[in-house]
Amino acid sequence: MAVVEKAAPHLIGTSGDSLREAFGKALVEWSRERPNVVVLDADIAGGTGAHHFRKAQPHRFFQFGIAEQNMMAAAGGMAATGLIPVVTTFAVFCLRAVEQARLSIAYAKRNVKIVASHPGIDTGPDGGSAQALEDMAAFRAIPGMTVISPADAEEMRQATRAILDFDGPVYMRTGRSPSARLFNPAHKFEIGKGQILRDGRDVTIVACGVEVARALEAAELLAVSKVSARVVNMPTIKPIDAQLLAEASAETGCIVTAEDHNIHGGLGGAVAEAIAQTYPCPIEFVGVRDQFGQSGEPEELAEHYGLTAPHIAAAAQRAIARKIGSRQ
Amino acid sequence: MNATLQVAQLKQTIGSPAPHIAQLEAVAAEIRRIAIAAIYHATSGHPGGSLSCADILAVLYGTVLNLPTSDNPDVDRDRFVLSKGHAAPALYATWAAYGLMSQAEALTLRKLGSRAQGHPHVLDCPLAESSTGSLGQGFSVAIGMAMGLRLQVRSPRVYALLGDGELQEGEVWEGAMCAAHHGLSNLCAVIDYNKLQSDDRNAAIMGLEPLAQKWRAFGWNTLEINGHDIPGILAAFDTAKNELSLPTVIIAHTTKGKGVGYMEDQPLWHGSVKLTPEQVQQALTALGTETSKIESLINGRG
Incomplete structure (x- = not known):
């Protein structure tokens, strides 16, 4: 468990x-x-x-x-x-x-x-x-x-x-x-290890950097819709914690990755590569969608490029809808 | 004479300058022979720029670098970085000539599983000090070594050998500014100025002149020598050692392909050439190689 x-x-x-x-x-x-x-x-x-x-x-x-x-x-x-x-x-x-x-x-x-x-x-x-x-x-x-x-x-x-x-x-x-302040000093960072910050059954949100706080907010939004979301903090992108991801895939059946990075080649890519070799499942990618940014305040830009909690929650719903057995 | 000398043996001869110079000249010839044979066996590699720097390497490893010996294995060694990494055949040949690598291993240049990689790799050969091959980087690495050693109040000096075409990399001039700004007098860069690069003459590709003025303007102690004249090379390294406030650059005017007539000053022989048996025979003969040595080099048994 x-x-x-x-x-x-x-x-x-x-x-x-x-x-x-x-x-x-x-x-x-x-x-x-x-x-x-x-x-x-x-x-x-x-x-x-x-x-x-x-x-x-x-x-x-x-x-x-x-x-x-x-x-x-x-x-x-x-x-x-x-x-x-x-x-x-x-x-x-x-x-x-x-x-x-x-x-x-x-x-x-x-x-x-x-x-x-x-x-x-x-x-x-x-x-x-x-x-x-x-x-x-x-x-x-x-x-x-x-x-x-x-x-x-x-x-x-x-x-x-x-x-x-x-x-x-x-x-x-x-x-x-x-x-955002997420951890107290009892937190244990270890290279190569992710942590489950919130458990859930229906979907796992894997995030790093500024997107971890937004992932936790997204889990709250999903809870209102009766969706139980697991949130994983993944501070090491390489080597990725493949064991934790395999368990998340096996136990929740779908994954959303969230990162302040191009959706190609960063956290999402690393998660997809790991999952493809263990327990493949539907994955949705939250990040900047293969384009360059522009001037603006960080929160404005996060909204504009689809990196905020509601975007992560929407991606979670899409991932859940793609699960085998959900397609009736 | 047998040109394969141990570094320690050679150092014992200091004090008798004439034979010392003759020995270094003999080592330089040996470096050229082994480098050419290695490129022949590899069926690729860079002969022109390997031949042009053989005299400099013979002097560096023969008398300049303070390296561990059997008598003094724990010495805090001087560092030499071959920033023009494509001259790797000459580096391995130098090690072979001084007994730091076997000749047989130097002749495995560019072969699968060999320590004699196409460009020097420090994890295969610790004596390479850094992995090079992308121009400009070995110079910066040497700068970092000089800074690190100085911070730790350690005595070794750092040497880097650069190609002339390499000076077209912007990173070199970033490093030139940096080393002068930080007053790295424990650093000595040597430029193998053979006037040719991969496709053509420097002057046709991207002119470097006035080169000495550039280095002086960047704040370096700048020396110009004939890079094939052993006494001149020795004197320049001595001058560099005695410089106490600035980094030193030795602009060594050389001939690409030096020692092999048909290669000299010909851009064609820069790199990735496949030597025919006749060409390697001709080259080794031009380099004054004894018949038995030619056989041992060509059949690859060392």
């Missing part, structure tokens, strides 16, 4: 901290006793949360200027000397250095952490050029790259520690907007 995470039965409210701020503070907290941690910045520390580290550990903070390709490959070189480099920039600029991450980090199995703020349409008014909707797909396709997208500030705090203590290349998303 499903084990429900006790640390987060419901939305607790807004923490006020964005995931990037939570990351920056966690970096300061966890680097104190980890003298090998260094942080690399491309003139954007004020936006990524890395400014907290710059203030706390100035001698371990490396400025690369607006030159992400050199920064990414140099991180591979720093790791080769025994350091744990944390590369910080916006998600969209990580895309600029994917090939450096591929050759000089992943192919060489370097212990580098790439932490990207401003993912997805949550980036808001900067518009389509700045809203990375492809980053999880690109980094997920690199062999040996772990891909993580935490959902709230507490999970970000724990994930930051986890990636620093994990030996291998990691790509992790933070976030720009104030984040």
Whole structure:
């Protein structure tokens, strides 16, 4: 039977901290006793949360200027000397250095952490050029790259520690907007593990990042319609928790994925690949539907591109309708 | 003479400059022979740019790099990154010439399951220090190594060998700015300036000149040498070691295909060429290879 995470039965409210701020503070907290941690910045520390580290550990903070390709490959070189480099920039600029991450980090199995703020349409008014909707797909396709997208500030705090203590290349998303508060410190983040935040029988909603809070809201909406929705927080997109997904498929018969990313190649793709090899079931994908974003406030954009709780609830109804036996 | 020398043995000869230089020249010739034979057996690979950097590699591994030896296995080693990764045949040949890899293994270049991958891969060969092959990246990796070593107050120096066509990558100039800004005097870049690249001359594809002025303008200690003159190469590395505030770039003027007449200065011999038995015989003869050595290289038994 499903084990429900006790640390987060419901939305607790807004923490006020964005995931990037939570990351920056966690970096300061966890680097104190980890003298090998260094942080690399491309003139954007004020936006990524890395400014907290710059203030706390100035001698371990490396400025690369607006030159992400050199920064990414140099991180591979720093790791080769025994350091744990944390590369910080916006998600969209990580895309600029994917090939450096591929050759000089992943192919060489370097212990580098790439932490990207401003993912997805949550980036808001900067518009389509700045809203990375492809980053999880690109980094997920690199062999040996772990891909993580935490959902709230507490999970970000724990994930930051986890990636620093994990030996291998990691790509992790933070976030720009104030984040929903989901977890208390009893939450246990573990790389490669998802958690059931709410149990249900009729459908499973699998979400990451900002979409986890919306998935919980969607489950409330569905409950009003007498639909019992399971909600799974899936902070590790790669390696995906295939066991948890197989159980969800077997027990609820259909799945909805929700992510602030293109519906191609990110969480939805990872879930579909896993489910196809275990217990195939109908899957509906909530995310940006293979298009670029535009300027607007994050909530406006979420509504415009179909990422809000009502959209997730509607997708759940579609998934349920596609179940074998529901087609009379 | 037997050109296969252990690094430690060679280092013991320092103090007698004349034989030292003759030995390095002999090693460079050996590097060229093994590289050509490896490319012949692989039926693909990049001979031109392997031959042009053989003298530089002979000096680097022979006298410049402080590497672990049987007497001192735990030394905090200097790092050399072959940023122009397509010259991998020359790198493996250098290791073979100095006893760091067997000649037989160097001749497995580009074969399935070989450690001698088409471009150096650090997980197969730790001595490669980084995996390279996509131009510009090895230079940045070397910059990161220099920064990391300096932060940890460690003494090793970092060397990177770049191709000239490689300098067309924007990442190189990102790195050039970065290394100068951070005053990485523990970093030395060498440019194998053979004036040719994949399809044509640099000047026809994308001109690099005035190259020395560019590096000086970027804030580097900039040296220009003949990249086939062993004493000049030795002197340049000495100068670089004595530079205390700036990174050093050695612009080494070379001839692509050096040592094999029909390849010299010919864009055709840049890469992915299949050598005929007659061509490899001709090349090895031009490189002053003894008949018995030619046989051992061509039959691949090393």
